[in-house]
Amino acid sequence: xxxxxxxxxxxxxxxxxxxxxxxxxxxxxxxxxxxxxxxxxxxxxxxxxxxxxxxxxxxxxxxxxxxxxxxxxxxxxxxxxxxxxxxxxxxxxxxxxxxxxxxxxxxxxxxxxxxxxxxxxxxxxxxxxxxxxxxxxxxxxxxxxxxxxxxxxxxxxxxxxxxxxxxxxxxxxxxxxxxxxxxxxxxxxxxxxxxxxxxxxxxxxxxxxxxxxxxxxxxxxxxxxxxxxxxxxxxxxxxxxxxxxxxxxxxxxxxxxxxxxxxxxxxxxxxxxxxxxxxxxxxxxxxxxxxxxxxxxxxxxxxxxxxxxxxxxxxxxxxxxxxxxxxxxxxxxxxxxxxxxxxxxxxxxxxxxxxxxxxxxxxxxxxxxxxxxxxxxxxxxxxxxxxxxxxxxxxxxxxxxxxxxxxxxxxxxxxxxxxxxxxxxxxxxxxxxxxxxxxxxxxxxxxxxxxxxxxxxxxxxxxxxxxxxxxxxxxxxxxxxxxxxxxxxxxxxxxxxxxxxxxxxxxxxxxxxxxxxxxxxxxxxxxxxxxxxxxxxxxxxxxxxxxxxxxxxxxxxxxxxxxxxxxxxxxxxxxxxxxxxxxxxxxxxxxxxxxxxxxxxxxxxxxxxxxxxxxxxxxxxxxxxxxxxxxxxxxxxxxxxxxxxxxxxxxxxxxxxxxxxxxxxxxxxxxxxxxxxxxxxxxxxxxxxxxxxxxxxxxxxxxxxxxxxxxxxx
Numbered sequence: 001x002x003x004x005x006x007x008x009x010x011x012x013x014x015x016x017x018x019x020x021x022x023x024x025x026x027x028x029x030x031x032x033x034x035x036x037x038x039x040x041x042x043x044x045x046x047x048x049x050x051x052x053x054x055x056x057x058x059x060x061x062x063x064x065x066x067x068x069x070x071x072x073x074x075x076x077x078x079x080x081x082x083x084x085x086x087x088x089x090x091x092x093x094x095x096x097x098x099x100x101x102x103x104x105x106x107x108x109x110x111x112x113x114x115x116x117x118x119x120x121x122x123x124x125x126x127x128x129x130x131x132x133x134x135x136x137x138x139x140x141x142x143x144x145x146x147x148x149x150x151x152x153x154x155x156x157x158x159x160x161x162x163x164x165x166x167x168x169x170x171x172x173x174x175x176x177x178x179x180x181x182x183x184x185x186x187x188x189x190x191x192x193x194x195x196x197x198x199x200x201x202x203x204x205x206x207x208x209x210x211x212x213x214x215x216x217x218x219x220x221x222x223x224x225x226x227x228x229x230x231x232x233x234x235x236x237x238x239x240x241x242x243x244x245x246x247x248x249x250x251x252x253x254x255x256x257x258x259x260x261x262x263x264x265x266x267x268x269x270x271x272x273x274x275x276x277x278x279x280x281x282x283x284x285x286x287x288x289x290x291x292x293x294x295x296x297x298x299x300x301x302x303x304x305x306x307x308x309x310x311x312x313x314x315x316x317x318x319x320x321x322x323x324x325x326x327x328x329x330x331x332x333x334x335x336x337x338x339x340x341x342x343x344x345x346x347x348x349x350x351x352x353x354x355x356x357x358x359x360x361x362x363x364x365x366x367x368x369x370x371x372x373x374x375x376x377x378x379x380x381x382x383x384x385x386x387x388x389x390x391x392x393x394x395x396x397x398x399x400x401x402x403x404x405x406x407x408x409x410x411x412x413x414x415x416x417x418x419x420x421x422x423x424x425x426x427x428x429x430x431x432x433x434x435x436x437x438x439x440x441x442x443x444x445x446x447x448x449x450x451x452x453x454x455x456x457x458x459x460x461x462x463x464x465x466x467x468x469x470x471x472x473x474x475x476x477x478x479x480x481x482x483x484x485x486x487x488x489x490x491x492x493x494x495x496x497x498x499x500x501x502x503x504x505x506x507x508x509x510x511x512x513x514x515x516x517x518x519x520x521x522x523x524x525x526x527x528x529x530x531x532x533x534x535x536x537x538x539x540x541x542x543x544x545x546x547x548x549x550x551x552x553x554x555x556x557x558x559x560x561x562x563x564x565x566x567x568x569x570x571x572x573x574x575x576x577x578x579x580x581x582x583x584x585x586x587x588x589x590x591x592x593x594x595x596x597x598x599x600x601x602x603x604x605x606x607x608x609x610x611x612x613x614x615x616x617x618x619x620x621x622x623x624x625x626x627x628x629x630x631x632x633x634x635x636x637x638x639x640x641x642x643x644x645x646x647x648x649x650x651x652x653x654x655x656x657x658x659x660x661x662x663x664x665x666x667x668x669x670x671x672x673x674x675x676x677x678x679x680x681x682x683x684x685x686x687x688x689x690x691x692x693x694x695x696x697x698x699x700x701x702x703x704x705x706x707x708x709x710x711x712x713x714x
Contacts, residue, residue, distance in 0.1 A: 062172060062174065062235070063171070063172045063174055064169070064170075065084060066170075067169075067170075080162065081125075081127075081155065081159055081160055081161070081162045081164060081170075082116045082117070082120075084170060086116060089172055113174065113175070119174065119176070120160055122176055122236050122238050123155070123232065123237025124172065124173040124174070124176040124236065124237075125155045125171070125172050126152040126170065127152060127153055127170055128168070128169045130166060133168075133169055134167065135150060152171065154237060173234070177233060177235055179228050179240065181226070181227050182228055182239045185244070186211060187212075187245055187248035188248045188249060189220070209225065211244075217502070217503070218273055218520075219258075219270055219277045219281070220270070220273060221270055221498060222269060224268070226491075226535055227263060230263075231260075241257065254273055254278075255271065256271070256272050256278055258270045262491075264489045265491055267328075267494040270500075276503075276520055280503045280520030284322045288444075322500060324498070324500070326399065326497035326498075327439045327449055327494065329437055329460050329461075330460065330461045331355070332428065332468055333431065333432065333434060333435055335351065335430050348433050348678070349676045351457070352433065355456070358398045358456075359399070359400060359401045361397070362397045364393065364395055365377045365378065365379060366380065366393060367394050367445050369389060369391070374466055375447045377452055377454070378455075392443075394443050396440065396442055396448065397440040397442060398438075399438040400437070401435060402436040404435055404675065405436075405540055407434060409713060412543075413539075414434075414542075418539060419462065419469060425462065425469035425470060425489065426470050427470070428468070429711045432673065432675065433675065434461055437453070449493065450463055450465070450491070453466075460492055460493050462490050462491045462492055463489065463491055463493075464489050465489075490535075497528065497530045499529075500528075501522035501524075502526070502527045503523060505521075507519075583608050583610055584647050585608070587645065588606070588618075589639055589643065590618075590692075591617060593619070593621070593622070594619075594621050594659060594689070595623050596661055596662070596663040598658060599622055599623050599635075600630075600632050600656060600658055600672075600674070601621035601635065601656055601659045602636040602639070602655075602680070603617065603654050604651065604652070605651070605654050606643050606650065606651050607648075607651075617684075618639060619688050620635060622634075632675070636677075654677070655678045655681060656676075656677045656678070656679075657670060657671055657674060658671055661703075667703070667704050667706075668689050669705075669708070670685045670689075670707040671707065671708040671709075671710070683707055683709075686707040687705070689705040
């Protein structure tokens with residue numbers, strides 16, 4: 001038999017965005033049902049002439065190998081699959097075990113490449129025989145659109161001894177994406193756990209996370225961990241939800257998912273263990289989709305004028321609640337752009353209050369139908385008649401908004417826990433706090449929660465596509481990360497509750513199949529499961545201890561609300577009652593009041609309407625013991641009352657921050673921001689300190705003031 005030799009070609013990585021989709025398009029795999037035949041022909045074409053440009057500054061993530069005849073070595077026999085893989089990626093494989101047949105892939109070392117046996121165990125090698133290759137090439141030459149096109153097949157460990165022939169083709173994903181979180185979970189059912197409980201060592205601590213949280217007739221409700229795909233990937237067949245459930249529950253003949261959750265999302269989902277339940281749950285989903293379309297048709301008959309919808313607009317019948325899903329997420333609270341709204345404040349608390357005001361309401365947006373990501377969401381569909389895009393209605397209900405959770409700076413422990421553990425993203429500069437939001441999903445659109453919250457101005461923590469994270473070194477030309485090194489975004493998004501009507505089964509005649517089948521019908525038994533905590537919950541609880549625990553609270557928010565409401569009332573209703581009353585400028589407090597040490601400060605503006613709108617400014621910093629509390633609102637309280645007692649009604653706290661005042665050296669440094677009032681004008685404050693702390697005889701300033709406008713400082 002003629003010996004073989006291997007032709008190697010390397011494929012450079014594509015852009016991170018939609019890399020899988022681009023890979024499928026490049027290789028000619030079907031990306032949609034309508035284009036499967038065309039893409040299959042493209043696939044056969046790429047195999048016939050796999051000549052691809054090599055980029056010298058990029059690392060490849062898979063290899064083409066085409067076996068050809070070598071007449072110079074007729075004495076040697078044919079090469080086995082493992083030998084061909086060794087020759088193809090031999091320079092990349094590190095022999096890290098004495099036994100070549102070691103197939104342990106559970107705990108790989110990052111600096112080590114996988115061996116051929118491990119690649120086969122993962123399902124990272126694809127194969128097409130020479131006969132299929134020749135058939136595809138002939139059909140390509142004929143250009144027959146109705147001809148049969150063969151597709152490659154995935155190989156496993158059972159094929160390791162296979163001998164390759166001339167013309168056989170391999171595609172080897174030598175650096176597959178890994179999802180090693182699957183090995184930290186307990187994928188077995190409750191029954192299997194009880195059977196094997198006696199064999200479990202008492203020294204196993206801590207116990208692994210239990211995946212199956214509820215077992216019913218023909219279904220499981222599971223708690224999917226984050227960063228684990230639901231189905232097999234093109235380069236990794238093993239490390240996913242479906243495969244792990246099958247491996248650890250071999251008594252079940254049928255295991256399939258009835259819904260999908262993104263890799264970077266965690267939480268509850270339903271898995272069918274009987275075909276009859278899979279058909280029943282699919283029927284529930286179709287019924288829900290049908291109801292959504294009816295609702296959209298009703299909305300098309302009248303113009304929608306608001307993004308907020310009353311709960312009475314939606315049907316609350318049993319059919320409308322056939323499937324109920326609720327999500328929990330951690331959203332970014334950031335300063336809003338108020339350039340075009342001079343009467344609005346840009347403080348973190350005001351931004352949070354905008355979200356809090358939506359609690360209990362249903363929010364409506366419209367999604368543009370498109371394959372691209374990120375998706376486009378709008379409050380109202382464009383009225384441009386030339387637009388051919390189709391817009392789908394998106395509805396979700398904001399059930400609960402938690403209190404504000406501060407993030408003083410990007411280097412804080414909470415910021416590091418939520419963002420820094422992701423190697424490719426960092427915290428956005430305008431994010432100064434987060435809060436937890438509970439959402440009931442009323443329509444099931446792609447990226448719906450992520451897109452709608454981002455459109456409201458509150459992106460989900462870690463969501464790079466919708467503004468919840470900033471890519472690191474996105475423009476670095478020296479970045480040589482491979483396809484497998486691209487980290488999946490860890491989103492603070494979890495499906496925390498799911499419920500549906502359990503099925504009662506009956507034997508019915510199926511006309512299409514011409515036989516009796518078991519069919520499910522909704523019963524009166526409501527099945528539900530809930531999760532109390534998410535992956536970010538321990539970090540949020542831990543952040544409540546530390547120096548900034550008193551940054552904001554319900555007490556602070558209530559005091560702040562009263563102050564702002566009082567200021568607004570004074571500027572409107574009290575103007576008439578105070579007209580004609582003299583302003584006692586001599587009773588105003590000092591312009592600058594500083595306490596030694598690092599303390600919070602506020603900047604107050606008072607306008608004398610009787611003196612052609614003359615403006616008076618006041619700066620005050622105080623320790624918690626001096627002002628009666630740890631909040632900026634406490635610092636402002638007595639000064640506001642003092643100015644009001646002098647007859648002024650047009651009073652406004654314009655911002656705040658912190659002042660580090662050294663009384664001995666007469667130095668003051670202004671920096672930071674206020675959650676309740678926004679960031680003060682530090683430059684103006686520093687000038688006020690120098691101007692109004694001058695000696696009475698007009699000599700040199702007694703206090704030297706500096707400032708820092710960095711957003712990272714608190």
